[in-house]
Amino acid sequence: MAQPSSCPHPQPAASSSSHRLDSYPQLAHRTHSQPVVETHQVHKRKGEHVINNYKIIKDLGAGQHGKVKEGRHLPREAPLPTTSAGPRRSRLPVANNIGSTENKIRKEIAIMKKCCHHHVVTLLEVIDDPMDKKIYMVLEYMEGxxxxxxxxxxxxxxxxxxxxxxxxxxxxxxxxxxxxxxxxxxxxxxxxxxxxxxxxxxxxxxxxxxxxxxxxxEQVLMDESDLSKTAxxxxxxxxxxxxxxxxxxxxxxxxxxxxxxxxxxxxxxxxxxxxxxxxxxxxxxxxxxxxxxxxxxxxxxxxxxxxxxxxxxxxxxxxxxxxxxxxxxxxxxxxxxxxxxxxxxxxSTLTPTSYQLPTCRAARARTHVEPSHPLPHTRPS
CATH class of the missing domain: 1.10.510.10 (Transferase(Phosphotransferase) domain 1)
Known part of the structure; x- marks a missing residue:
């Protein structure tokens, strides 16, 4: 699903809804061999637990903002996790809505898009369709x-x-x-x-x-007061x-x-x-x-x-x-x-001394789909 290749820092997707994810400030350059895929349309099969190219297999647990499910990437049958969340409500501009669920989800996605390391779970794809009530994050699968x-x-x-x-x-x-x-x-x-x-x-x-x-x-999005709250x-x-x-x-x-x-x-x-x-x-x-x-x-x-x-x-x-x-x-x-x-x-002598790490690379075929997170947003009539 994600083959190694050299690529620049991922650019915003060419979509009218891309600002909803990319308006959150980009951090440092992602040293990733492949950028996070951004998909802005959700296709579901009636009577089947299938979302785009992912077939939902079973529940794995829950994250901070939604459910985590295991799925399989259909073309390769690679296991993935996915999350589901509740209906969206009409959204206020982020500047007036600091601390909202929407802003927290944007922050989580922005942070994960920044990360690529052998000991940090990799974000592979974000599926965010404004006509759908959920947003899905596809992560590499940690089978253990x-x-x-x-x-x-x-x-x-x-x-x-x-x-x-x-x-x-x-x-x-x-x-x-x-x-x-x-x-x-x-x-x-x-x-x-x-x-x-x-x-x-x-x-x-x-x-x-x-x-x-x-x-x-963007100071309005870097809410330092958030650190004064327990989490x-x-x-x-x-x-x-x-x-x-x-x-x-x-x-x-x-x-x-x-x-x-x-x-x-x-x-x-x-x-x-x-x-x-x-x-x-x-x-x-x-x-x-x-x-x-x-x-x-x-x-x-x-x-x-x-x-x-x-x-x-x-x-x-x-x-x-x-x-x-x-x-x-x-x-x-x-x-x-x-x-x-x-x-x-x-x-310290407690920590084993072998620090040699493999070259950072995109997730392999055996991946994991992460949960879909709820965004406060109403479906357009």
Whole structure:
């Protein structure tokens, strides 16, 4: 479906409706061997679950703005995922509608169109017909599915070695996103997907992601106030997202890419120990605990029950247990200005040292169709 070829940064499609996607500011050049396909007509077969060249097979789950389904690209029978969403309502101009579902979808598409990396899920096609009530995003298919990290008794099911390889892939994907100016805002195990042979992990679901540039081309669309709102999964929120500001004279921390580093730390904790570090009966209690509760480290980690020596971490410095807890404590530093950086994570002894990546390429024949997202829009009469 997507064959490698050299191409420039994708240009807006020659269509009267192309402004609806391309009016969102283009970010950096997409280093992709093939541009995202933009289709502005939807064809459906009566009595069949077929949308254009994609046959819908089954439900896979849900993203931030719609359902995710598996489909097959009919000419090649390559598996894909697709999403469905509710009816559109009449649309206000984006300038007057910041924070709307429409703008969030535009932002997600713009961010994914920017990305091309071995550890980030690739957007292949956007199907957006103004006469249809849904918009569809076609993504590469990650057949291994989301990472499974615990059993029914909340015990870890991954070995420490397996966790280290997953951690490496996520660090590389996150490094790329941050270099592109993207804050993912929802790093967690369920947004990390395996390839079919489970040799590669990719970051998915950009429904609440944010990007910022030093000089945004269209300030009205670069809504920085969005970062002051909580987004993502509460168990993975960084302390700076939970801080209540008891002292009105003390400035709140600026929300930065460090929130992804914290979420990466919570993710690593989950993979190693089979549970998040904090648990509460209500979200409010959790918000109170995250900035205040000290980190507690179980004595063993991984399905292979490797010793950690707890928070004091008095193991030999060349042991994997010491490496893991040392990095974990720096990832879960409550002060974001002191939190470990991506560069420091890569240099740590916990992260496997093989960083050689294949040349970035368009998705292969075995791809995945991503969900259709709802846009607030009415069908013209």
């Amino acid at each position: 599915g989301e990472i499974k990290w615990r059993d029914n008794d909340n015990n870890p099911i991954l070995t420490v070695a397996q966790t280290r390889r997953i951690f490496r892939d996520v660090v590389l994907g996150l490094e790329y996103l941050h270099f592109q100016g993207i804050i993912h805002r929802d790093i967690k195990p369920s947004n990390l997907l395996f390839s079919a042979d489970r040799s590669i992990v990719k970051i998915s679901d950009f429904g609440v992601s944010h990007f910022s540039l030093d000089e945004p081309p 993502g999964s509460p168990a993975f929120f960084a302390p700076e997202l939970c801080y209540q500001g008891e002292d009105p004279t003390r400035p709140l921390y600026r929300v930065t890419k460090a929130i992804d580093i914290w979420a990466l730390g919570i993710t690593l904790f989950c993979l190693l120990f089979g549970r998040p570090p904090l648990d509460a009966e209500t979200e409010y209690q959790l918000y109170q605990m995250i900035p205040r509760e000290p980190l507690k480290i179980p004595d063993v980690m991984g399905a292979d029950r490797m010793p950690t020596a707890g928070f004091d971490n008095n193991l030999p410095h060349d042991s994997v247990g010491w490496m893991a807890i040392d990095v974990l404590k720096q990832l879960l530093e409550k002060d974001p200005t002191k939190r470990i950086t991506i560069g420091e994570i890569k240099a």
